[in-house]
Amino acid sequence: MKNAVAYLIFSIFFLFIESEAYSQCCSAGNPVSGDGQQKSINKNQLRIYWSFKHNYSDQYFFKNKKEDIPFIDNSRFNYSSLQATYGVSKKWNIQTELGYFFDKSQTVEIPEKYVFKGFGIGDLGITTKYQILSLIKPQSELVGSFGVKIPVGKFDQDMDGAMLPISLQPSTGAMKYNIGLYYSRVNLNNKWSFYSFLFAEYSSLIQSDFFYYKYGNYYSLALFGKYKLTNRIYTVLQLRQEFWDKDKRENDEKIESTGSKVTYMAPQILYNFYESWYLLAQADVPLYKYVNGHQLTNKYSFSFGVHKTLNLHKKSSE
Amino acid sequence: MKQMNYKSFSIACIVFIFINSFAISCKKEKKIEIVEPTVNLAIDSIVATKTNIVVWEKIKITAYTKGQNLKYLWQADHGSMVGKDSSTVTYWGCYSCTGANTVKCTVSNDYGSVMDTIKITVK
Numbered sequence: 407m408k409n410a411v412a413y414l415i416f417s418i419f420f421l422f423i424e425s426e427a428y429s430q431c432c433s434a435g436n437p438v439s440g441d442g443q444q445k446s447i448n449k450n451q452l453r454i455y456w457s458f459k460h461n462y463s464d465q466y467f468f469k470n471k472k473e474d475i476p477f478i479d480n481s482r483f484n485y486s487s488l489q490a491t492y493g494v495s496k497k498w499n500i501q502t503e504l505g506y507f508f509d510k511s512q513t514v515e516i517p518e519k520y521v522f523k524g525f526g527i528g529d530l531g532i533t534t535k536y537q538i539l540s541l542i543k544p545q546s547e548l549v550g551s552f553g554v555k556i557p558v559g560k561f562d563q564d565m566d567g568a569m570l571p572i573s574l575q576p577s578t579g580a581m582k583y584n585i586g587l588y589y590s591r592v593n594l595n596n597k598w599s600f601y602s603f604l605f606a607e608y609s610s611l612i613q614s615d616f617f618y619y620k621y622g623n624y625y626s627l628a629l630f631g632k633y634k635l636t637n638r639i640y641t642v643l644q645l646r647q648e649f650w651d652k653d654k655r656e657n658d659e660k661i662e663s664t665g666s667k668v669t670y671m672a673p674q675i676l677y678n679f680y681e682s683w684y685l686l687a688q689a690d691v692p693l694y695k696y697v698n699g700h701q702l703t704n705k706y707s708f709s710f711g712v713h714k715t716l717n718l719h720k721k722s723s724e
Numbered sequence: 725m726k727q728m729n730y731k732s733f734s735i736a737c738i739v740f741i742f743i744n745s746f747a748i749s750c751k752k753e754k755k756i757e758i759v760e761p762t763v764n765l766a767i768d769s770i771v772a773t774k775t776n777i778v779v780w781e782k783i784k785i786t787a788y789t790k791g792q793n794l795k796y797l798w799q800a801d802h803g804s805m806v807g808k809d810s811s812t813v814t815y816w817g818c819y820s821c822t823g824a825n826t827v828k829c830t831v832s833n834d835y836g837s838v839m840d841t842i843k844i845t846v847k
Contacts, residue, residue, distance in 0.1 A: 477780055477816075516782060516814055520806050562799075568807030569799040616828065617801050655802070655823060663819035700819040 446537050446549050447493045450718045455489040457686075457711030463704030470696045479513035481573075481702055485528070496537070501553075503531040507576045526576040527559035533584075546591035555582040557613065572619065579612040580621060599632040620658075622651030622665050630672075642674035642688075652698060663699030668692050686711045756797075759836030765791040767831055767840040772815070776845045779819055785842060786812045787829045797830040803846065817846035 447453050464480040466473050487505030494500055504527065511523040533553030540547045559577030563570050572579075584607040592599045605628075609621035630644035652665040674688040687710045695703055761767065768788040777783055787796065789811060798805050798813045802821040807813045815827060825846060830839040 475780070514804070514806075516806060516816075522804070564797060564799075566806070566808045567796045567798060567810065568805040568813055569797070571804050616799060616826075619801070653820070659823070661820050662822065 446497075446499050446535055446547065447491055447715060448717075449493045449496050451493045451715055452718055453489075453491040453713060453715040455491075455711060455713035456486070457489075457709055458484070458486045459707065459709035460484050461704055461707040463702050465703050465705065466700060467695065467697050467703045468700050469698075470694070473700065475700075477514055477516070478702065479515060479519065481512040481704070483510040484508040485510075487528075489531075497540075498537070499535040501531070501533040501535065503533075504528070504558075510574050510576060512571075512574055522565060522570055522574050524563050524565075524570050524574040524576055526563065528576050529555040529578055529582070530558045531555050535588075544591055544593070546589070549588040549590075551584075551586040551588070553584045553586075555584070555607075557581065561612070561614065572617075578609070578621065579614060579617070580619075581610045581613070582621075583608050583610075597634045600630070601632065602629045603627070618656045620654040622653050624651075625649040632676075638678040640676040640678075642672075642676065644670070644672040644674065646670040646672060663697075663701055666695060666697040666701065668696075669694040682716075683712065683714050686713065756830055756832070756837045756839075758830075758839055761790075761838050762835065763790060765789075765794075765831065765833055765835040765838055767829065767838050770827075770829055770840050770842040772827075772842055772844060775843065776847065777817070778847055779822065780816055782814055782816045783844070784812055785815050785827055785829075785844075787831065787840070789831050791831070791833050791835065793833045795832045797832070799828045799830070800844075801826045803827070803844070815844060817844075822846050 460482070462480065462482045464478075466475040466478070485505055485507050487503055489501065489503040491499055491501040506527055507525050509523065509525060511521055513519060513521050531553060533551055535549050535551040538548045538550050555578070557577045557579050559575075561575050561577045561579035563575055584605065586603055586605040588601070588603040590599060590601045603626075605624075605626045607624040609623065612619045626646055626648045628644055628646040630642055630646075632640055632642045634640050646669070648666075648668045648670065650665045650667075652660040652662070654660055669692065671691045671693050672688055673691075674686065677685040679685055687708070689706070689708045691706075692703075697703065759765070766789065768790065770785060770787050772785045773783045774781075785798075785805075794811075796807065796811060798807050800815065802823065802825040803815055803817040804821075805813045805815050805827070813827075817825065823846065825844050826841050827844055828839055828841045830837055832838075
């Protein structure tokens with residue numbers, strides 16, 4: 407843990423001196439979605455959020471340096487998800503999320519070009535959130551969460567008679583359990599809001615009689631600010647640190663070229679276009695990346711989405 | 725007021741049930757029934773051009789079989805394969821595939837399915 411804190415401080419320092427932007431490669435399971443703010447909603451409110459994410463990877467790294475691997479041209483995915491959050495009570499929210507990979511593919515040269523293509527439903531996420539603390543002055547709240555991801559999608563997808571690699575399967579094939587802590591604070595002039603979260607996810611063993619594989623644990627910490635530019639436009643800047651432990655195979659043997667430490671910057675724009683309808687666009691820009699061993703890293707990713715909060719008591723309101 | 729709460733709760737439940745039941749209904753598992761090998765369906769052997777390889781090295785793995793109208797399904801616990809629906813696949817392993825990996829071939833026709841495995845070590 408001491409190392410993690412030391413690395414975080416080191417990474418924040420690097421935010422300001424690292425000029426080259428890196429990113430995360432394709433991996434099994436759902437990409438992170440949502441607007442990241444995770445503010446709780448009121449009793450009997452229902453928030454529907456639809457999003458789309460595109461990711462493109464074409465660079466191999468050894469630790470924090472690029473290296474040339476001629477066999478892999480690129481790896482990419484297009485993913486869309488639907489998320490619903492309901493305020494069961496003033497303090498308690500439940501959330502469910504399901505997504506679909508339209509294209510999760512990799513182009514290789516063997517030596518002729520060949521495209522591995524996976525597609526389909528990802529994992530089903532179910533999360534419950536509880537408002538631990540809520541203050542009026544300053545307007546702030548602390549929310550805790552517990553969630554599970556259930557591998558409802560395909561994990562045995564094949565192409566031309568050969569099974570796709572794990573990283574291209576739409577589902578992780580493993581149950582995942584996560585906990586989170588979210589803090590938000592709105593300033594008195596209502597122009598600025600500040601958010602932060604801590605999140606950890608534990609993966610169980612893949613449910614298969616053929617595989618023995620366990621994904622590494624995942625931890626993230628984020629700090630971000632939201633600024634009200636006009637009555638309808640908000641801008642958000644997020645700094646996020648992610649840690650992935652190494653994956654394990656038979657006999658709990660750690661796999662050397664898995665696991666990473668990544669520092670992200672995620673600028674976001676939010677547009678309130680009609681009553682409680684919001685349009686959102688976000689880019690995830692990894693500023694610094696350290697991978698264990700050799701791993702594929704990506705070039706860019708972006709997402710956009712739309713969300714609306716329905717007040718089920720009245721017609722509709724935010 | 726109480727009626728309104730029930731109504732709103734019902735709407736939320738419908739949305740949640742729709743998303744979750746759609747997800748669960750999409751989960752389909754391939755169930756392959758393995759039968760005893762016969763002259764109508766059998767894998768005689770699985771042969772690889774090499775069984776000890778280095779990362780990114782490509783090899784050919786071939787299943788020698790008996791039977792007609794055969795369908796092949798190749799699986800590897802670690803590593804990538806290109807099959808093109810044939811008795812031979814091209815196999816290689818990336819950096820996260822180092823170790824003793826299992827490649828499984830399942831062959832099917834009207835008589836059922838048979839399977840065999842081969843170990844490929846990637847260093």
